[in-house]
Amino acid sequence: LMVWLRRCTHYLFIVVVAVNGTLLTINAGDYIFYTDWAWTSFVVFSISQTLMLTVGAVYYLTFTGVPGTATYYGLIITVYTWVAKGAWFALGYPYDFIVTPVWLPSCMLLDLAYWATKRNKHSLILFGGVLVGMSLPLFNMVNLITIADPLETAFKYPRPTLPPYMTPIEPQVGKFYNSPVALGAGAGAVLSVTMAALGCKLTTWTYRWMAA
Secondary structure: HHHHHHHHHHHHHHHHHHHHHHHHHHHHHHHHHHHHHHHHHHHHHHHHHHHHHHHHHHHHHHHHOOOOHHHHHHHHHHHHHHHHHHHHHOOOOOOOOOOOOOHHHHHHHHHHHOOOOOOOOHHHHHHHHHHHHHHHHHHHHHHHHHHOOHHHHHOOOOOOOOOHHOOOOOHHHHHHHOOOHHHHHHHHHHHHHHHHHHHHHHHHHHHHHHHO
């Protein structure tokens, strides 16, 4: 019975985080459509995706104790998100409206940190967290280079109606900072260490719950 409960808890968490990752992508990934706020939204997008990925992947990795499962987790949420992107495309939205994040390389770095330190949990938190936080914005900016230009998309399709408090006043590119990749990576590298620690703590709590 305990083995069955353990497996159910394991897969349920993966499904829950993967579905929430898909929703995060839909909500934070449509910055490509709001041209005036494109780079501001990219920073929010980067941080939210980094934290979501870190806590789920570290939990899955430490729960199984097998290097490679973080990459498997990244593959699962990637498939979920591509399905969601296909659904939005079928509804008539432009193909580039939802930007599917590139999670897999960051997950591989997380697995590498866990494997190279002989499954040391504290090294995973520190090294793995920093590697994910710094790499994800970079990979996703490279990803954006391959899709349609935001201005082209904005002119080609009608902009959704926004409430007054959300209506962009002027372009925000470069107003508060020069590099959205650097800002996203810097904030993500700090915050994802905390999320990695939380992922490890979730594993501890899960084992305690199963043993009760």
